[in-house]
Structure formats: structure tokens, C-alpha cells
Amino acid sequence: MVAIAAGDPEALRTLNSRYGGMLAAVAKRFLGNDSDAEEVAADVLWQAWREARSFDPARGSVAVWMITLARSRSIDRLRAIRSRGRTRAEEPAAEAAPDPAYEMDRNQRAHSVRRALTELDSNERTALELAYFSDLSQTEIADQLQIPLGTAKTRIRSAMIKLRKALIGGREQP
């Protein structure tokens, strides 16, 4: 981020090679097509480029910051698409050049997250995925799962506590 803040385009390229694919993958879960997902990913990386000076590491990692931006922008775009009545379309993907060191780190992290998600109760996992990969409110999630709102909240909260404990080592909450 320091290099980006200094205006180094190569640092932006590195940021793209590390996170571009993941940001596009997050956006695609919301939007359902590569073209919109790539635009969201490019928008997020561009925002990171423009706002790098104001990035506060104390508030979290760069990855989490950009993923949060990607989710937020995806939801905005999804709502805009719905309002225009656009349909989703699958498109073929191109190849990407890997960064071996980052790929190893990313793979290790992906493995940890997948294991943590696998260890969740299936009801908790379903509720969490709805909360993460959709723009549904808590009430709408409960409706979609056909369970009481309180149950939906309990499942999401329980899943989050377990995930936080597995990935971050956070304190178990009562």
C-alpha cells in the first residue's frame, strides 16, 4: 500500500495479480457474470489506488478492506442490474499469471477457510452463505430459509463466532 500510495503502477499491478481474481470471484458470486465481476474488481483496485493514503492498517488488512469494498460494490451493482432488468450471462474466463509466493500463502489460507466452513453445521453454513453472498436482510434470509428470524440470527451468529475462532482465534462468546 505504501508503494501504491507513492503512485507506483507496478504496485497496483501486483495488487491486481494477488487480489484481482479473488475480488472478481466474490463479485461473480453476487452478479453471476465475468464482465460485471471484472468491472467491480477493477473499481475496487482503482479505489485502493486512489485512496491508499487514507488506508488505516489498524482497521484491518488490505485484503479484508478490498473484499468489503467488493461486496458493497457488488450489492450496489446487483441492485442496479435488477432495476434495469438485465439478465445474467456466463462468459469464458482468461488465464492469469500466478505469483508463486502469494499463491502458496493464498492456498494455505483458502485451505484454512474451507476447513473452517466445512466444520460448520450445514444449517449454519447455509445461513452464513446467504448473509455473505447476497443482499438479503436478516428477515429476508429467514424467509428464504423458512425459519423464524431468531433462528436465522442464531445460526448466522453461531457460524460467525466459530469462523472467527477458527481463523482469527477470537474469544468464544457466551
Add this chain to the structure above:
Amino acid sequence: MTHAEIKDFLAFAALDRLTPDEIHALEAHLREGCAECPADLAEYREAVGSIAFALEPAATEDRIWNSLQSRLAATVPQAVRGTSGSQMREAGGRRASGRIGMWRAATAAAAAAAIVLAVYAGVLTSQVHRIAGAYQQEFVVIAGQVTGMRGQLDSARAQVATLEGVLNDRHRLDRVLLSPDLRLIRLDPLPPAPQASALVAISEARHAAMIQALKLPPTPAGKTYELWWITRQSGPVKAGLFTVAKENTVIAPASPPPAGEHLQLSAVTLEPAGGVSKPTGSMYLKGAPAYE
């Protein structure tokens, strides 16, 4: 709202799933200086962010980078336009303020030029990296093609060596056939190969013998054809080995018959690869010297 109630919100706050009232309550609680909740919220956000790592990354970095490069390039004209405006303003100032204005304009222009050059340098550097990557991929493809061509060359060399061997055998046969002491033995077919035939040429002066066989079945795996001299004194004597490929025709050298012995017959049998000292397999061809 109590601290405990707020803590229940944190997981949903990290997921951006709070209602407006809940958002206001959380913000108020954080403004009050809670020592525990900000750290918990940060950990929840980190956990939420990590979920994305479970997704298989989309292979779209190249297209995203193209989009980013366009945006980077678009910042350059803005800098140039900014520089022009600055220069125009400074030019007006120069008329009013003389040399001070001129130096300001020059400094601004130099700074703008430095920015433009820095951006272009960065873009060029990234392009060089991409071009280098493309050349590297091309190199891998060419290296694969070279390996394939080497394999073809080795195969062609093996074929040439085979043809050279055939040509050498033909020359040797010609020399034996032109020998003044030439003896010929026609070998006739036997039941295992009713269409086969062969001619054996012997020159004791050249201490050489050759066999040319036609329409023998291709040699089975692990087997070889073996030529025999059968003399009154020694019985069957090993003369030479040869194999037959798909074309069913072969010219092969052989040892001449034992000197001073009376040659009664010549024969071809099918034997285990490497040959045997006495015939054990089926006999395919047999013939007696013409003078007999």
C-alpha cells in the same frame, strides 16, 4: 442499549446486515469509547473477509489489468491538461510579475512533467513485464516444438541407418553374385510359409554368403529366423540370423559353409531370439545345392 446487546450485533455488523437503528446504536456505543467492541468487530471483519479466500479466484487478472491500465493512462492527459492550465495562468502572472512568475511557471511545468514521466515510466515498466512474460510463454512453446523436432530427427536418423544397412547388404549380395566361384541354392517353401522362397549365394573365394528371402511371415516377437548349412560331416551348422519386417523381404549376410565339408542342404527355421546351436523350431524353407 447495553454492551452485551451491542456485542450480539458485531457479527452482523461485519456482514453489513444491521438495520439502520442497530447501526446508530453501534456507532453510539463505539463513540462512547468501548474498549472491547472495536477489537471484536475488527476480528469479525477479518473472518468475514477471509471467506473470500475459500473461493476459487477468477482467472481474469489480465482483463482487470487492462482496465486499470486504461485508467492509469487516462490520468496522464489530466496531468498534461493541468500543466497547460498552470502554464497559462503562470504566463499571465509573468506579464504582471516578471521573472518571478516565469520561474514559478517553469517549476510547475517541471513538476508536472516529472509526474507525467513517473506515470509513463510505471506504465512502461508494467508493459515490459507483460512483454517479458509473453516472450517466456512463447519460449516454452518453442522449446516444446524443438523437443518434438528432435524426436522426429532421431526417428529419421534411425530410418536412414536402417536403409543404409539394407543398401550395404544389397552391395554385399551383388559382390557375392559377381564372384567367379558363385554357388546358388534355391530354398523352397514348406507348410509354415507356402508362399515364401529364398536364394542363398555363396562365394568361398570371398568367404561370404548371403540370403535373399521373399514372402516370409514377419518375425514374431521373441523369435528369429535362423539359416543352416547341413553337411554330411557336421549335420546342421549355424549360418546366420535374420528377421523379417512387414515388407516380407530381406537380404542378410551369413557365414559361408564349413570349408572342406560336403554341403547337402540349406534350411531356414524359426528359433528363439538370439538363435540356437542346433535347430529346434519349425522349418520354413529348405533346398539343396544345384550341383547336388
